[in-house]
Amino acid sequence: MNVLELARSRPTGAPRRAFFDFFAQPAPELEQQAADALGPEALDGPTLAAAREYGLLLQSYERLFWTTLGG
Structure with missing residues (x-):
C-alpha cells in the first residue's frame, strides 16, 4: 500500500497521518x-x-528530512 492509498483509506474525520x-x-x-x-x-x-559511504550519506539525508519535519 502506498502513501496515497493509505490517505484515501482513512475515514474523513480521522487525522491525516498517512x-x-x-x-x-x-x-x-x-x-x-x-x-x-x-x-x-x-x-x-x-x-x-x-x-557503506553511500549508505551513510543516505541515512544522513533521511535524518535531516525527519529533523526538519520535527522542527
Whole structure:
C-alpha cells in the first residue's frame, strides 16, 4: 500500500497521518531487493567501502528530512 492509498483509506474525520504511518512501518522487502541488486559475487574492499559511504550519506539525508519535519 502506498502513501496515497493509505490517505484515501482513512475515514474523513480521522487525522491525516498517512505519510507518517507509511514510513513508520518496516520494509522487509528492501533488504531482499538490496541483496538481489548486489548479486551473488562478493564485494571487493573499495566497492564495499563506497557502498557503506553511500549508505551513510543516505541515512544522513533521511535524518535531516525527519529533523526538519520535527522542527
